[in-house]
Amino acid sequence: MIRRDRVIKSFVVILMLISLFVILYGKAGIDNKNQFFLFIYGITVTTMVFFMFFITHLKYTDLSEEIRDKNVSHILRKPFVSCIFAVYNEEVVVRRCIDSLLNSTYKNKEIIVVNDASTDKTKDVLEEYKNQIRVINLPKNVGKKRAIGEGIRASKGEIFVFTDSDSVVAPDAIERIIEIFMYDSDIGAVSGHGRALNAGENFLTKAQDSWYETQFSVKKAMESAYGAVTCVSGPLAVFRREAIYNYIPAWENDQFLGKEFRFATDRQLTGYVLGSKYIGKKLKEKYADSPFVKEINYPERDWKVIYCKSAKVYTVVPNTLKKVIRQHTRWKKSFIRSLFFTGTFYWRKHPIVAIKYYLGAVFTILGPFIALRHLIYLPVTGNELSGLFYLSGITFIGLLYGVMFKLENPSSGTWKYRPFMSLLSTLLLSWLIFYSILTIKKSIWHRG
Structure with missing residues (x-):
């Protein structure tokens, strides 16, 4: 069991390094350098995701x-x-x-x-x-x-x-x-x-x-x-x-x-x-x-x-x-x-999880605007491939999560559905943050 876990962790580290290199290289070569904010945003989000993978598989113990x-x-x-x-x-x-x-x-x-x-x-x-x-x-x-x-x-x-x-x-x-x-x-x-x-x-x-x-x-x-x-x-x-x-x-x-x-x-x-x-x-x-x-x-x-x-x-x-x-x-x-x-006190926790928490909050708010820019604004203004590259990146991240699922559940075929959830979250569920803000006083606890 321990040997299998070590093999999985080694494989994850190698996979993450290769994936991080591919995505960062792609962003550096494809992103419009005039869109500096988008470039930095994409790099930060991607780095945080992969850093989370690394920490999980190198430091977490059940x-x-x-x-x-x-x-x-x-x-x-x-x-x-x-x-x-x-x-x-x-x-x-x-x-x-x-x-x-x-x-x-x-x-x-x-x-x-x-x-x-x-x-x-x-x-x-x-x-x-x-x-x-x-x-x-x-x-x-x-x-x-x-x-x-x-x-x-x-x-x-x-x-x-x-x-x-x-x-x-x-x-x-x-x-x-x-x-x-x-x-x-x-x-x-x-x-x-x-x-x-x-x-x-x-x-x-x-x-x-x-x-x-x-x-x-x-x-x-x-x-x-x-x-x-x-x-x-x-x-x-x-x-x-x-x-x-x-x-x-x-x-x-x-x-x-x-x-x-x-x-x-x-x-x-x-x-x-x-x-x-x-x-x-x-x-x-x-x-x-x-x-x-x-x-x-x-x-x-x-x-x-x-x-x-x-x-x-x-x-x-x-x-x-x-x-x-x-x-x-x-x-x-x-x-x-x-x-x-x-959020008023979580900054007192370990800097790594604190940074992840607050950056995650920022990304939750900014994410829909970034998606709108990549999928509508940039294609309309001449960057026709922007939407394709953006959705490809989201799908790739989802696929990596799928690989994590497969490693944890070798006999399951459900891993292949994970990229769909990444796309659904980006295209639809992320926008619910604004509806939630507008209707935050309306609350019914039961699932029915």
Whole structure:
């Protein structure tokens, strides 16, 4: 296994060097030197992408695999764990989620499901599990954050395992992550590795599955190498109680532009862990009368937030373009909110991930304008090949991500769909940032 990983890493380094040389040479030879800003922008984006590949494959280590290679799992403490998720009108999918938690190899746990005033038969489905889980039926819809807050109030666990009602957690995922917490007391939160549960449904779900794989195994892995993952993703988000408990009232009452902000549930919660040392005291003072603060005052700490590649979770992805657009609109609203929260202190983290974070924000805003210039303005003004070269570069980057997917999943053929997601993101999804800004006060948490 170790030898195979070394071979993969060596191959990746060689592939990235060759690819970086080809793209930079192409930009130097093809780009109009009068378009200096575009040239610098392209070089910066390309360099950042490849640098991220290098860091991921040279520095990231799956701590769960390391623990098991050292054969120390059996001596680690097994704390009581609270598995919590909120549900709203999810009668079709919620059974799979509950069953996956019940079938987990980690046994010292409780399962709490908060029914956020569903209007379908979700309550009846939950009743079937009344002897195996704890169900909290809320009288009125309060939103995902407040619903989960109710679950936390009723919990007893030292570790919180959050998931989504349309997700299926792998049998050993929770056990792997709990071992990580017990092995390293400086870790405050861990993200699992997400894939599409319905990947085989159609072309679009296969493409999203390939995108999920690389978003986790490349981007989250890069941030994890410096203990600063910016988003512990909802399908499997695990937190140490002492890292978030005092900040639950701030999370439940989060406002943006004078209105309750129901999105950014996972990003915002991750932000409290990342920023505990810098903003924790102020937040606790603001909500000093809350039982979450009065009950016990945990010390502010500089927690590490990491990602565990071997802790798998599978979640339902949108199967139509309309649903993809809705999902990415929610995510971009979360990104905007996070930028005004996590962005105020993330510069204190390791310079490499901090630079990547802020440059990524700049590229998110500028990207659509760059695409417009390459695909419309330059061709209209005489540079007919600009659009072709631009789309070729996007496709090539997507193909490299596809190669990363193939290396991680040798038996899968889904890698070939990855370039499509790069093109879809460039031509359509990137533009949603502006719609998200204009409609940021409109928020509905449930996937329906």
